[in-house]
Amino acid sequence: GNSVTQMEGPVTLSEEAFLTINCTYTATGYPSLFWYVQYPGEGLQLLLKATKADDKGSNKGFEATYRKETTSFHLEKGSVQVSDSAVYFCAPAVGTSYGKLTFGQGTILTVHP
Amino acid sequence: DVKVTQSSRYLVKRTGEKVFLECVQDMDHENMFWYRQDPGLGLRLIYFSYDVKMKEKGDIPEGYSVSREKKERFSLILESASTNQTSMYLCASSLPGGFNEQFFGPGTRLTVL
Numbered sequence: 001g002n003s004v005t006q007m008e009g010p011v012t013l014s015e016e017a018f019l020t021i022n023c024t025y026t027a028t029g030y031p032s033l034f035w036y037v038q039y040p041g042e043g044l045q046l047l048l049k050a051t052k053a054d055d056k057g058s059n060k061g062f063e064a065t066y067r068k069e070t071t072s073f074h075l076e077k078g079s080v081q082v083s084d085s086a087v088y089f090c091a092p093a094v095g096t097s098y099g100k101l102t103f104g105q106g107t108i109l110t111v112h113p
Numbered sequence: 114d115v116k117v118t119q120s121s122r123y124l125v126k127r128t129g130e131k132v133f134l135e136c137v138q139d140m141d142h143e144n145m146f147w148y149r150q151d152p153g154l155g156l157r158l159i160y161f162s163y164d165v166k167m168k169e170k171g172d173i174p175e176g177y178s179v180s181r182e183k184k185e186r187f188s189l190i191l192e193s194a195s196t197n198q199t200s201m202y203l204c205a206s207s208l209p210g211g212f213n214e215q216f217f218g219p220g221t222r223l224t225v226l
Contacts, residue, residue: 006155032212043117043203043217044156051212089155093211098163099144100171101215103156 002027006090006104013080013111021075021107023064023090031093033057033066033073034101038087047075047088080111116140117218119204125224132191134221136204142216143209145187147171147179150201150220162187163209194225 007022025033032051036044048057053068062077073090087106094100120135136145144163148156148171158171160179168179176198180188187206191198201222205215 004155034214036217041219043219044205044215045217046214049212049214098161098169099207099209099211099213099215100146100158100161103148105153105155 002031002092002094002102004090004092004102004104007107008105010108010110013109015082015111015113016079017111019075019077019080019084019109021088021090021109022072023074023104024070024072025090025092025102026071027092027094027102030068033064034091034093035062035064035073035075036089036091036103038089038106040086044089080109082111082113085109085111117204117206117216119202119218119221121221122219123222123224125226126191126194127226128195130191130194130225132194132223132225134189134191134202134204134223136187136189136206136218137185138187138206138216139185140206140216141184142206143184144207144215145181146205146207146215147177147187147189148203148205149173150203156203159189194223196225199223199225 035047037047048059050057050066090104091101146161147159162181204218207215
């Protein structure tokens with residue numbers, strides 16, 4: 001079945017630092033790939049997604065590129081803000097029909113002023 | 114504004130009690146999901162439903178059941194609550210297909226004493 005390996009946290013950065021959160025997966029075929037974010041006290045919300053190889057998803061300054069060859073979908077941001085402090089989840093889709101997702105264990109990001 | 118709502122934010126129950134967690138979505142989505150979220154384990158799928166009265170087991174269905182009598186409502190039932198079911202429970206909904214995002218509720222923090 002599918003599995004996801006996500007960079008362990010917690011990650012602590014200063015404001016304006018560069019962020020990378022690694023994510024690799026195993027899956028049958030070429031699933032759509034998602035990053036979700038969970039801000040303190042809230043449910044998860046979609047951050048960005050990519051549906052085919054070499055697609056780049058982007059939102060709020062975050063980017064991730066669908067790398068078929070390395071089965072990876074690393075999350076990056078050039079300059080983090082305190083408001084980016086949250087838990088980030090990598091999630092490849094399971095198959096193509098029902099829309100099930102396999103979630104990574106989550107990476108806690110804390111950004112200090 | 115699209116929404117997934119959950120009946121309680123916090124719930125405290127006793128071991129052996131029957132517990133109902135309710136989830137309602139207003140987006141006319143076919144798919145609905147129940148997850149539990151535990152530190153270091155990410156989100157794990159308990160059950161999902163792809164249509165009214167249709168359900169399938171997820172990765173950790175033991176000790177849980179579900180009910181979907183109407184399209185907008187998906188209930189999670191703990192037949193006899195146990196302390197190892199203390200967790201955060203998240204409900205989500207989506208359109209069918211592996212490329213559609215899931216929309217999440219705010220979660221229910223359940224404590225079983």
